[in-house]
Amino acid sequence: MKNYETMTVEKRGAVAVLTINRPDKLNALNSAVHREGVEILDELKNDAAVRVAVIKGAGEKAFVAGADISEFADATPVEQRDVMNSRSLFTVLDAFPKPIIAMINGFCLGGGNELAMACDIRIASDKSRFGQPEINLGIICGGGGTQRLTRLIGESKAMELILTGDMIDAQTAFGYGLVNYVYSAEELETKTMELANKIAEKSPIALQMSKEAVKFASRSNLDEGLRREIDLFAICFSTEDKREGVAAFLEKRKPVFKGR
Numbered sequence: 001m002k003n004y005e006t007m008t009v010e011k012r013g014a015v016a017v018l019t020i021n022r023p024d025k026l027n028a029l030n031s032a033v034h035r036e037g038v039e040i041l042d043e044l045k046n047d048a049a050v051r052v053a054v055i056k057g058a059g060e061k062a063f064v065a066g067a068d069i070s071e072f073a074d075a076t077p078v079e080q081r082d083v084m085n086s087r088s089l090f091t092v093l094d095a096f097p098k099p100i101i102a103m104i105n106g107f108c109l110g111g112g113n114e115l116a117m118a119c120d121i122r123i124a125s126d127k128s129r130f131g132q133p134e135i136n137l138g139i140i141c142g143g144g145g146t147q148r149l150t151r152l153i154g155e156s157k158a159m160e161l162i163l164t165g166d167m168i169d170a171q172t173a174f175g176y177g178l179v180n181y182v183y184s185a186e187e188l189e190t191k192t193m194e195l196a197n198k199i200a201e202k203s204p205i206a207l208q209m210s211k212e213a214v215k216f217a218s219r220s221n222l223d224e225g226l227r228r229e230i231d232l233f234a235i236c237f238s239t240e241d242k243r244e245g246v247a248a249f250l251e252k253r254k255p256v257f258k259g260r
Contacts, residue, residue, distance in 0.1 A: 012193070099211060108128055
């Protein structure tokens, strides 16, 4: 991969680790982060060697402390609407076909929390702080915060966080269901990579089908979701991975999935 201005990418076996690299700005999201992040994810999507992605922020203070306010301070309504309707990092993360884990340490606020919620799994250090403080600027969430937060933690808790702009700590976020796990800052990377590698051992096709089915569940009614699940389940029966998985089970050995 080429060198980027605001992002770094490291491939660790079947896991790609993406780092938003603006620690002097607390990894605030600007147009370059969105542009480069989209480019990287597009490349990883087509890289068969990569089965899982992890995204994190550089430094010890923040995952992402929010959007780079200086970029939109003078934007007109039409300009900002066009920006938010563009192919942003939020939408590309949400549509990324492979599992993606947010590894969160420090501030995860505003656009940072929206970025984390667009991922599939969120793992936080006990030093993390979460919130949607847009209300304090006289605006509302624009990267999916009102929609994804409500789906993740329920209307009442989402309403309180969005209307007050307050921050919550990692244990509170865990209790709300916003994050999957909380570890010490020292354990965070090890535990995140353990889970990423565990997932990467599964069939890439089954991972993609599972992710699509679960995403569809919150965006459809039950009957539609069940029909989609059956279709995706049936697709798996056309794969070599299905035959390998069944054979390995019957032969009492570990399967070797190849994504075919």
